Amino acid sequence: xxxxxxxxxxxxxxxxxLVTGQARGEGEESRFEWHPSIAVHNMWDGNPxxxxxxxxDSVGIWLYPxxxxxxxxxxxxxxxxxxxxxxxxxxxxxxxxxxxxxxxHAEAGLxxxxxxxxxxxxxxxxxxxxxxxxxxxxxxxSNRSDAQVRYWHELPMASEIEVGTTGTYxxxxxxxxxxxxxxxxxxxxxxxxxxxxxxxxxxxVGRRTSVFLLSKAGRRDFDDGKRSDHVDSSVxxxxxxxxxxxxxxxxxxxxxxxxxxxxxxxxxxxxxxSLTWRLPDGWATRIAGGNDFAANLGGNEVFQASGEVTIxxxxxxxxxxxxxxxxAHFDDDNLEGGSDLYGGVEVGVQHRFDAHSEVGVSYRRWxxxxxxxxxxxxxxxxxxxxxxxx
Numbered sequence: 527x528x529x530x531x532x533x534x535x536x537x538x539x540x541x542x543x544l545v546t547g548q549a550r551g552e553g554e555e556s557r558f559e560w561h562p563s564i565a566v567h568n569m570w571d572g573n574p575x576x577x578x579x580x581x582x583d584s585v586g587i588w589l590y591p592x593x594x595x596x597x598x599x600x601x602x603x604x605x606x607x608x609x610x611x612x613x614x615x616x617x618x619x620x621x622x623x624x625x626x627x628x629x630x631h632a633e634a635g636l637x638x639x640x641x642x643x644x645x646x647x648x649x650x651x652x653x654x655x656x657x658x659x660x661x662x663x664x665x666x667x668s669n670r671s672d673a674q675v676r677y678w679h680e681l682p683m684a685s686e687i688e689v690g691t692t693g694t695y696x697x698x699x700x701x702x703x704x705x706x707x708x709x710x711x712x713x714x715x716x717x718x719x720x721x722x723x724x725x726x727x728x729x730x731v732g733r734r735t736s737v738f739l740l741s742k743a744g745r746r747d748f749d750d751g752k753r754s755d756h757v758d759s760s761v762x763x764x765x766x767x768x769x770x771x772x773x774x775x776x777x778x779x780x781x782x783x784x785x786x787x788x789x790x791x792x793x794x795x796x797x798x799x800s801l802t803w804r805l806p807d808g809w810a811t812r813i814a815g816g817n818d819f820a821a822n823l824g825g826n827e828v829f830q831a832s833g834e835v836t837i838x839x840x841x842x843x844x845x846x847x848x849x850x851x852x853x854a855h856f857d858d859d860n861l862e863g864g865s866d867l868y869g870g871v872e873v874g875v876q877h878r879f880d881a882h883s884e885v886g887v888s889y890r891r892w893x894x895x896x897x898x899x900x901x902x903x904x905x906x907x908x909x910x911x912x913x914x915x916x
Contacts, residue, residue: 562591574586584615590610640675644674726741756786782796870891
């Protein structure tokens with residue numbers, strides 16, 4: 527996979543140079559930025575193996591050195607984010623791992639309202655729903671290359687239209703995938719091609735409020751697991767509003783459909799909503815939730831509904847405290863079938879020393895339940911974090 531990813535990144539880099547070379551004119555001002563940084567996560571994990579009895583625990587340290595690079599000029603934006611994620615535990619050396627987090631992009635304005643963007647992300651990807659998304663055993667290295675063209679145009683009556691299309695090539699490391707027919711492929715790769723497009727109409731209705739209509743459609747073809755090839759489409763209507771000074775609202779509702787090559791087709795109402803309420807005394811509350819369905823990394827159909835509530839309080843001396851509760855329910859067509867339920871709570875305090883460094887401490891409780899025995903477990907985790915960015 528690494529050799530194929532390097533070739534993909536090289537092709538993307540060549541396209542970046544071509545795009546920026548055509549877009550930038552003489553005499554234009556440009557700016558280059560670079561920001562080295564490092565994040566250190568010291569952790570106590572009460573269930574590092576994610577087992578049902580949760581009788582084992584371990585101390586670990588995660589190191590994340592990064593280098594962020596950026597170049598901007600009129601009509602041109604270039605960027606790179608280069609990092610490595612080292613994970614080590616005092617016990618259970620089989621959980622030790624390294625992941626690369628290497629991203630690069632270029633965006634250029636070719637004509638008024640017309641932009642082209644190419645990007646390549648060599649990053650870890652979540653393997654299974656229902657397991658912690660930051661746990662090393664639930665991550666695999668992947669590479670995603672995108673090429674996107676977008677066009678925006680202002681219409682009469684305070685309206686606008688945006689149209690875009692994206693081509694994607696995705697590569698992954700091999701992992702064990704479960705299929706509805708009872709087959710378990712221990713060396714499955716989620717490599718696929720995808721073409722997708724969207725059209726969005728938006729109208730300003732006054733007082734920092736707009737309504738929109740968004741239609742999307744795409745096709746994904748897997749190299750392996752052709753049964754999971756599919757076409758998906760959706761249409762939603764929604765509203766975005768900052769009409770009230772301390773309140774931000776975005777909500778949408780609509781209909782989605784996914785037609786698989788061999789799996790059963792799905793159609794259902796979809797939607798999402800988020801509400802953020804900020805008070806002058808430093809309190810802020812965010813409520814978000816929604817439901818959607820798609821094909822997961824294993825190529826199985828998944829329907830998920832989720833909700834989250836976060837409360838923050840800005841304390842004195844650049845210190846912030848927060849508490850977040852989350853819950854999600856999903857159904858998929860894997861080997862065991864049925865549905866799953868997971869949720870938890872996270873409490874944390876962060877302190878910023880200056881413009882470059884901050885420290886934080888957090889506690890998270892994760893709980894899984896449902897029809898899938900592999901996911902029935904609980905996990906307590908404490909993190910002490912330090913980060914420095916130049």
